Amino acid sequence: MDKGSTELRSRSVFELHGLPSMAKAFPLGIQHVLAMLVGNITPAIIIGGVVGLGTGDATLLVQSAMFIAGIATLIQLYPMGKAGSTYRIGSGLPVIMGVSFAYIPPLIAIGSQYGIAAILGAQMIGGVVAVIVGIFIKPIRKYFPPMVAGTVVFTIGLSLYPTAINYMAGGMGQTGYGSYTNWLVAVVTLLVVLFCNQFAKGYLKLASILVGILAGYFLALPLGLVDFAPIAEASWFALPRPLYFGIEFYPSAILTMAIMYVVNSVQAVGDLSATTVGGMGREISDDELSGGIIGNGVASVIASLFGGLPTATYSQNVGIVSMTKVISKFVLALAAGMILLAGFVPKVGALMTTIPHSVLGGATITVFALITMTGIRLIIQDELSIRNITIVGLAVALGVGISQVPEALEVFPQWFMMIFGSSAVVISAIVVFSLNLILPKKTLEDERKEREIMEKEMEVEGS
Template sequence: MSTVEAEIETKHPVDRVPPLARLAPLGLQHVLAMYAGAVAVPLIVGGALVEAGKLAPSDLPYLISADLFVAGIATLIQSLGFWRFGVRLPLMQGCTFAAVTPMIAIGNQYGITAIYGSVIASGLFMMLLAPVFAKLLRFFPPLVTGTVILIIGLSLMPVAAGWAGGGAGSDDFGAPVNLAFAAATLIIILVIERFAPPAFARLSILLGLVIGTLVAVPFGLTDFSHVADQAWFGVSTPFHFGFPTFQVSAIISMCIVALVIMTETTGDMLAVGEIVDQHVSPRRLADGLRADGLSTVLGGVFNTFPYTAFAQNVGLVSLTGVKSRYVATFAGGVLVVLGLLPKLGAVVEGIPLAVLGGAGIALFGMVAASGVRTLGKVHLTNSNILVIAVAVGVGLLPTVNGEIYAQFPVGFQIIFDSGISAGAMTAIVLNLLLNSDAANQRVKGDGEHASYDAVRGTAADTEVRQG
């Protein structure tokens, strides 16, 4: 073994760079897994503003290109990192759904420039708050972490169901042909996982999507009609819609959303840390949260929205077993290219939603399974079971019925309409109430290593009650 090979072998798998022949398809697989979710936020917000007369229909493709471009930059910042920015783990970044409702309200009342002003302000707020928020890591022992990861996976299942049915609200939603293609894609993925050589098994999602799309072509389920309409090259320019305006009420609303984003991102970072077996210390968590804030500021500058880690891709990391952060780095580069080449983005957009749905079932199920695996480290006393049960129940309420909090104030909805943040807060509070002795002893821990022991469940004073 050469000196270079020996040096690579001693690196943690997260820091190893796979050969390009493996890196490229693995990175593309991450892009395909997140693409539909990545473009959903600009489509929803932009569509609402078009209906309100605040934007022209021709502005929608621009919003999508800007979103992909900044998502790629955000992923590069998070996976590569520089100075005190970036968690340096295999995480993909995309626009958060938590901000959709308040952004539409802000846009309708004050216009799109007020959206971008509040987005920039919330990003700065996240960067300033990151070190403080990261110190709350001691409140995320395996009991809480596992529960949050489980909620993340379960709360994403309606997304998979919407894809599998052919797109929620579509005329042919739930048509047998859509569900058949979703099932066929899932079966293809499972067959590849079971019978293909390891190198191909790691690409099971990508191969499933490609094969499913090719088979769907003669059935008329693919739509590449928009490819010809898109330009080959387009650049997102800062403040394309005008210089941002700063409304106090809009900024306060988006800062509340920022707290939700930070809670969700914390759960995703801890989940990936568990999967790749690398410690996420408070300082490292702060770096990741600070990167989210920077990406959100860039989003406001380049005419897009707040950014967070994408839970969809957490499941892909678990499913493939590929831990290298450079796979996410490559995927981030692909997103930047898609943002600069709208025609290529339109090609990816042609993948049938039903095919994505089959892949989504596997991906999101793996996230939930990762949560179950983390909970396996916990001693399941009656109080711990109650924490899990109530937190999962509260977290899934807005998932199973999106109108449950419709009569509540907007500030309340911003927090609790996100099942992830609602479930996380419930798990934290119940853990402190029902396991108060262990929790109090954890809080007395001093420094980064004490927090690490609490999170990993190895501290002696938490062993009985927290695993």
């Protein structure tokens, strides 16, 4: 390969270590920021309201969410420790981290009973649990074949659909929810994304999400859906405050969060696998998987010190990587820098929060759909034997079914409801993992031979 082609490859957005120009990298990075922004700050807003924080403290909680998302993303992009090391921190993969919606139900229960300090204390121990899971994930990885990881990814995609539809309708609880105006903006945004992704070429195709968001935003302006008040109210500069909210430890809160972190580690197996399969066309390595889970645990411990909430890989950003194939760590590092900037300059984050929910919903529903299909791609890497089909189908049925009818678990304790009644991913992950261990292994060939034996036995009985 000549020098010119080597230089060209080194600046490619499709290479993990590619260093594209700022003109190319910046818009691709900002669409990652836009995709994760609302999902990152919304849990902080919700928890701030539950625990009764004042305006200033609630703003600080949102600011901390941006700060820790940037830190957690950089930890994943640029690992600490040598490859092959048991204690490597970070996956080295192109992923975006942020505050996770999956933790909201237990956080609400803990916060309403014990307060914000108990949330941060339980989160700190939960982060340590995640580190332990990450250290031992290599020897137990064999228990997470593509079928198991794919089922988790598939369920993640399915569980995100209601969020996308609620966003398209204008945001649950927002004025004008379900109005013609919101649906018009959402559908136009979606159509622009689809057009750019399917018919455009070059850069316009890669930045389809960003182009769709911009188109929806400019359409929403004259329709009165954009509120600039948050920008005026936000300050120009503010520093995170370590231990501002304090830290307290309660056994029940710690147990709940420890279980959630174990489950989230299983979800991380799915998200990180989806990144390598969908964006890089290969299976994830043991080092990447272990480092990714350990990195998330370390980030959560750091977050507990700065008032940030629990972090996780962001499935919508995994979907963007899978859809665009843009895997340059430089692009995602720019995104992390912008997220950090929003953490130090609240007005930056406030500007991004002016994007209407309907615009974000129209832009991200294709991403959520792609996550689901990535899960299917993982599932079919294993044989579609009756055994495997049964396991996957039952795991999805129980997970999605129970999450849609949480009142079916009302007779169970509140902690049980918090963990199992609010997330399809939790139940599906537990079911697919357990059944894959319990049910006897049977290949398609084994099942064919079993049918032949049954047929012969029936012929003998018939004669």
